[in-house]
Amino acid sequence: MLRFRASNTLLPCVLLALSSAPLRAQTMDDSLMMPRNNFCIGFTYQHNAWDQYWEGSLKRGNENMGKITTQNVSWMGNYGITNRLNVIATLPYVWTGASQGVLQGMKGLQDVTVAVKYNVLDTGFTSRGSLRTFVVASAGAPVGDYTPDFLPLSIGSASRSLSGRLTLHFQAKPGWFLRGTGAYTWRGNVTLDRPAYYTDGQLFHSDQVAMPDVFDYTASAGYLDHRLHVPVYFTQQYTRGGGDIRRQDMPFVSNRISGPSQFTVPPPAPVGSDAYRAELASIKTAQASLTDAQRESITYWSGGGVLRWNQILRELVARYNLPPAPRDNGTYVFPDANNPFADPAFPFANPPYAARAYSYVTVAQFEALKVAWAYKHQYGRPSPSRVDTGIHALMPTTDLPAYPSEDAVLSGVSTELLRALFPAAVEERSEGPWPRCSSPAPARTAWGPPSGHPPSGKRSRAPRPREGRPRG
Secondary structure (H helix, E strand, O other): OEEEEOOOOOOOOEEEOOOOOOOOOOOOOOOOOOOOOEEEEEEEEEEEEEOEEEEOOEEEEOOOOOOEEEEEEEEEEEEEOOOOEEEEEEEEEEEEEEOOOOOOOOEEEOEEEEEEEEEEEEOOOOOOOEEEEEEEEEEEEEOOOOOOOOOOOOOOOOOOEEEEEEEEEEEOOOOEEEEEEEEEEEEOOEEOOOOOEEEOOEEEOOOEEOOOOEEEEEEEEEEEOOOOEEEEEEEEEEEOOOOOOOOOOOOOOOOOOOOOOOOOOOOOOOOOOHHHHHHHHHHHHHHHOOOHHHHHHHHHHOOOHHHHHHHHHHHHHHHOOOOOOEOOOOOEOOOOOOOOOOOOOOOOOOHHHHHHHHHHHHHHHHHHHHHHHHHHHHHOOOOHHHHOOOOOOOOOOOOOOOOOOHHHHHHHHHHHHHHHHOHHHHHHOOOOOOOOOOOOOOOEOOOOOEOOOOOOOOOOOOOOOOOOOOOO
16 A cells, blocks of 8 residues: 655655555545545455355355356545545456356456545544544446446446445544444446346336445444554445346346345145145046046146147247238238237237247246246145045156146246237137136147147137238
């Protein structure tokens, strides 16, 4: 650390931190001040490593990343305008790395921060000690051209910020001290290098991410005199919004860091309860009266829900990939999402629309299954055939938990997505939930699979070539 003291003739003198004259660092959250006309510069080194983190309410490790390490060397400068007013600046150089997997770390200059620190109150020493109060106002902005969209290996959030801090410091005469400090930070939007993103249960068609504000506080105690500073800290940080890290996903720049609480799935009924015994009895009753069509439907869907719903989606895309027919005057009428049954029917499933449909359905299924499997492992409910030997498994079974049902989750999320993407096909489902196992004998329908998978019901007003429309 170097300290410069400006004399009346502006001739500086240099003191080295390793010399016999001890120097103390002054930072934004401590109770130390730089004397008038003194300028101090120095460097700090920090090392942080972790191999477990929170995904919602699940604390886990990740062998695809191993241990994440973040290191930085920060330059700090502090100038004493007066004995009670200081200007402080910091600029860190950060580098990150993962011990396993293929993700590469990042490195570079992060954010410059400039702060004004003022000593509002200094009682001087009394019979009980001294009390000092400090206020700090600071602003930060990214310096390096780094991306914030690669957490946990990004070197920062790339967000501009404004912060206000209050610090109280009590110093006993022998050197023991107590200190409390708290700050509120307002953060600006972050710009991503992509046109859309998904976070906190919502899809945003924008490259702008609204960053939640942050409140932090630190309580510390220790020993402080002219030669020695030994503090012990307790620090807590809360974000004022944002979402948890999604299951099986990388962190996002606006994730909250206060604690997990995003998803809630109620626990199943206890195994010995009347409600659960009633569920087991209903399964036995249904199995005793299964029709051949229902058994074939079960066999069909046992091939995998993701596969079957993808087949349904592909057939919908193929059927709706018909361009609008021209009018007599050579103009075209485009499909209307607000009137999907009109001619031409909505949607025109051209390649861009089809690509979007495949992406939406796949991502929605993936997100829903992440939540389902997280709660499966949390509740550990065995499958009914493992609990009651009178129930016969009609599909291959494992020792994996059964609640909530991943097949039910897939059916629910896929149905809602297809309902939104292909509204004119809604008439194809029978009354009641879709798909069902109570369909008539299997027969090919416009959906492709046998009519029991899902049942055809009424035919939809699917796009059909009209006179004058190009075919093929």
